[in-house]
Amino acid sequence: MSVDVNTLLAIVGMALATYLTRIAGLWLLQLANVGGRARSAMDALPPAVLMAVIAPTVLATGLAETIAAAITIVAAFRLPLLVAVATGVASVVVLRQLIG
Amino acid sequence: MGTRTQEFSAGAVAILPVLVATAPIALLFGTLAAAKGLSAFEIWLMSATVYAGALQFVAIDQWADPAPIGLLVFTALVVNVRHILMGASIGRAMTDFSGPARYASMFVLTDEGWAFAERRAREGSLTPAYYFGIGVSMCLVWTSGSLLGAVIGRGLGDPSAYGFNFAFSAVFICILVGFWSNWRTGAVLASSGAVSAMVYLLVPGAWYIIAGAFAGVGTAAALHVQGDDQKPDEHKTDGIMPS
Numbered sequence: 038m039s040v041d042v043n044t045l046l047a048i049v050g051m052a053l054a055t056y057l058t059r060i061a062g063l064w065l066l067q068l069a070n071v072g073g074r075a076r077s078a079m080d081a082l083p084p085a086v087l088m089a090v091i092a093p094t095v096l097a098t099g100l101a102e103t104i105a106a107a108i109t110i111v112a113a114f115r116l117p118l119l120v121a122v123a124t125g126v127a128s129v130v131v132l133r134q135l136i137g
Numbered sequence: 138m139g140t141r142t143q144e145f146s147a148g149a150v151a152i153l154p155v156l157v158a159t160a161p162i163a164l165l166f167g168t169l170a171a172a173k174g175l176s177a178f179e180i181w182l183m184s185a186t187v188y189a190g191a192l193q194f195v196a197i198d199q200w201a202d203p204a205p206i207g208l209l210v211f212t213a214l215v216v217n218v219r220h221i222l223m224g225a226s227i228g229r230a231m232t233d234f235s236g237p238a239r240y241a242s243m244f245v246l247t248d249e250g251w252a253f254a255e256r257r258a259r260e261g262s263l264t265p266a267y268y269f270g271i272g273v274s275m276c277l278v279w280t281s282g283s284l285l286g287a288v289i290g291r292g293l294g295d296p297s298a299y300g301f302n303f304a305f306s307a308v309f310i311c312i313l314v315g316f317w318s319n320w321r322t323g324a325v326l327a328s329s330g331a332v333s334a335m336v337y338l339l340v341p342g343a344w345y346i347i348a349g350a351f352a353g354v355g356t357a358a359a360l361h362v363q364g365d366d367q368k369p370d371e372h373k374t375d376g377i378m379p380s
Contacts, residue, residue: 040176040178040179041179041202041203041204043202043203043204043206044175044179044203044204045179045182046206047204047205047206047209047210048179048187049186050206050209050210050213051183051187051192051196051209051210051212051213052183052186052187052188053210054210054211054214055187055188055189055192055213055217055220056243056244058213058214058217058218058219058220058221059217059220059224059243059244059246060224060240060243061220061221061224062220062221062223062224062225062226062227062228062243063224063225063228063240063243065221065224066228066229073361073363074358074361075358077357077358077361078354078355078357078358079225079226079229080357081354081357081358082222082353083226083252083255083316084322084326084329084353085325085326085329085349085350085351085352085353085354085356085357086219086223086226086346087309087312087313087316088325088326088330088333088353089219089329089332089333089345089346089348089349089352089353090219090248090309090333090346091306091309091310091313092329092330092331092333092334092345092349093333093337093338093345094303094306095306095310095334096330096331096334097334097338102303102306105303106306106307109307109310110314112311113310113311113314114314118154118311119153119154121307122154122158122304122307122308122311125303125304125306125307125310126158126301126303126307127300129303130300
């Protein structure tokens with residue numbers, strides 16, 4: 038079992054930095070005593086972040102991914118999650134073959 | 138809401154599709170990290186303590202001997218800034234969590250786990266047991282998968298060839314559909330998506346998530362109507378997201 042000191046420090050540093058970003062949200066939350074307009078903004082946070090995470094894949098990667106995303110949206114309205122996800126993955130594999 | 142055990146298993150079962158997609162990605166991470174010269178123990182340690190898939194791939198890509206500590210720590214902050222928003226958002230739903238449970242819960246915060254927790258909170262209430270059912274099972278798959286990859290890796294091929302990388306986007310799309318309530322949701326999504334994609338194409342790094350999120354949240358604030366600050370009506374989405 039080999040452990041390099043530099044590697045160990047890098048891993049610990051990355052772990053601390055990552056945990057800091059994860060708990061900073063809780064602190065931020067305590068500052069924001071929300072109501073009215075701020076409440077509307079906070080309510081929009083989950084969908085806004087979700088959309089921002091997937092937008093590059095859905096809109097800016099390729100035609101196959103964009104079409105597969107559209108198929109997944111339709112599937113998500115009608116099918117259970119696991120089936121909808123499988124449909125999306127299957128369609129991206131097929132579309133990548135077809136479109137390249 | 139059931140017993141603690143029921144809630145824990147409900148969380149673990151809900152996240153199952155993500156676990157299936159995570160396993161090969163974890164194997165790939167272990168393989169790539171081993172190829173960069175990290176020992177199996179170091180790889181396991183990184184997965185168990187850093188525990189952030191996107192960052193770990195970026196870090197391994199930048200890895201050198203000796204490890205560029207400052208660069209890696211800075212990269213960790215930049216790549217994970219999105220967690221601040223996710224923590225602030227899910228923190229509001231953690232009314233049943235004790236103080237220590239909140240801090241422990243943030244250790245296992247991942248994009249996918251967060252999305253499932255948000256869905257649970259929207260459907261009713263989020264219990265600590267459900268949250269940790271998600272968090273613990275994902276953590277187990279990620280750490281054991283990357284350790285396995287480090288030890289037996291090679292010749293696995295690229296998971297993206299099988300569409301595994303798209304599975305995460307597909308999961309997010311399914312959860313996103315459950316958040317639809319009215320035209321204002323559409324405006325939030327349109328602005329967030331457009332700004333995120335634009336920043337992704339123009340600015341290197343992971344700033345696109347923050348930029349898109351702020352655009353979406355800003356849109357929601359701009360469209361706010363007085364007296365409309367109750368929870369968006371839930372009944373509309375009933376049945377759309379079978380679990």
